[in-house]
Amino acid sequence: MKATVLVRPKDGILDPQGQAVEGSLRKLGFGVSEARVGRVVDLELETGDRSEARAQVERMCAELLANPLIESVEIELGETE
Amino acid sequence: MTPLVAVVAFPGSNDVEDAALALTHLGAEAAVVWHGDSELPAGVAGVVLPGGFSYGDYLRCGAIARFSPAMAAVRRFADDGGLVLGICNGFQILCEAGLLPGVLRRNRQLEFVCRDVRVRVERAPTPFTSRCDPGDELTIPVKHGEGCWFAPDELVAELDARGQIALRYAEDCNGSVADVAGVLNETGNVLGLMPHPEHAVQSLLGSADGALILGSLVDAAGERVPVAA
Numbered sequence: 001m002k003a004t005v006l007v008r009p010k011d012g013i014l015d016p017q018g019q020a021v022e023g024s025l026r027k028l029g030f031g032v033s034e035a036r037v038g039r040v041v042d043l044e045l046e047t048g049d050r051s052e053a054r055a056q057v058e059r060m061c062a063e064l065l066a067n068p069l070i071e072s073v074e075i076e077l078g079e080t081e
Numbered sequence: 082m083t084p085l086v087a088v089v090a091f092p093g094s095n096d097v098e099d100a101a102l103a104l105t106h107l108g109a110e111a112a113v114v115w116h117g118d119s120e121l122p123a124g125v126a127g128v129v130l131p132g133g134f135s136y137g138d139y140l141r142c143g144a145i146a147r148f149s150p151a152m153a154a155v156r157r158f159a160d161d162g163g164l165v166l167g168i169c170n171g172f173q174i175l176c177e178a179g180l181l182p183g184v185l186r187r188n189r190q191l192e193f194v195c196r197d198v199r200v201r202v203e204r205a206p207t208p209f210t211s212r213c214d215p216g217d218e219l220t221i222p223v224k225h226g227e228g229c230w231f232a233p234d235e236l237v238a239e240l241d242a243r244g245q246i247a248l249r250y251a252e253d254c255n256g257s258v259a260d261v262a263g264v265l266n267e268t269g270n271v272l273g274l275m276p277h278p279e280h281a282v283q284s285l286l287g288s289a290d291g292a293l294i295l296g297s298l299v300d301a302a303g304e305r306v307p308v309a310a
Contacts, residue, residue: 013231014189014256016187016188016189016190016191016256017187017191020191064140064144064145064148065140067141067144067177067184069183069184069231069232069233070184070186070231
């Protein structure tokens with residue numbers, strides 16, 4: 001089963017990278033009032049069970065994929081094959 | 082006695098030899114420990130996690146190094162009260178491992194900073210600052226892209242109240258919350274700092290102030306009965 005983890009800087013956390021992106025987009029003429037830059041982790045899981053997959057990915061996030069002090073995560077599970 | 086201080090080499094560490102040389106210069110015996118080693122050398126009285134880019138800083142700086150076998154040994158050593166000093170990437174690893182509070186993020190200015198900075202000693206004496214007095218300003222170089230220390234306000238207040246903020250920048254160089262340059266664990270036997278004391282141990286190098294930090298560690302290690310790792 002495929003799973004995607006979206007890792008974002010938490011609300012309220014300064015994101016200088018996002019600010020730089022925002023500034024560059026403005027220079028290009030786009031009307032952007034905020035940009036935040038995170039990270040995407042695509043996973044191919046061995047399990048085909050959705051609840052097992054979600055539990056596993058939640059553990060992965062807690063143990064490695066994100067730092068809860070500064071990052072929030074959103075987990076998306078793909079269709080069961 | 083001459084204390085034995087271990088310097089842990091991760092793939093991507095690049096200040097292993099500098100740290101070992103500085104420790105030797107200050108009267109310790111330095112032993113380089115490979116990240117795959119699951120035990121620290123017998124009789125070790127202190128551990129230094131050196132600077133560099135362990136595991137390419139993939140994912141987040143320090144996030145992957147903390148799973149290495151050597152870090153399990155370092156954790157046991159620290160839990161037993163052993164002295165552990167993390168410099169730069171070593172600081173990042175200790176934060177990711179949960180041995181120190183907070184986290185190191187990309188510098189606010191998004192630029193790598195490489196220069197001498199003034200650092201104020203907030204807490205002395207500790208095993209890492211016994212050669213200093215509170216309020217002393219040290220000149221020590223930094224060289225990092227991800228040195229912006231962050232912790233939530235409540236945590237910063239708690240750390241401040243408990244005296245865990247050992248070093249503060251006397252000049253802003255990376256946007257660290259509360260100007261934190263170095264932080265202790267609650268029991269005071271683990272310190273992480275972004276500046277590189279090992280690069281400032283002789284006036285020939287521009288400053289000898291780093292010797293006050295590393296020399297304090299060597300002094301404290303020399304007084305300690307080695308902790309079994």
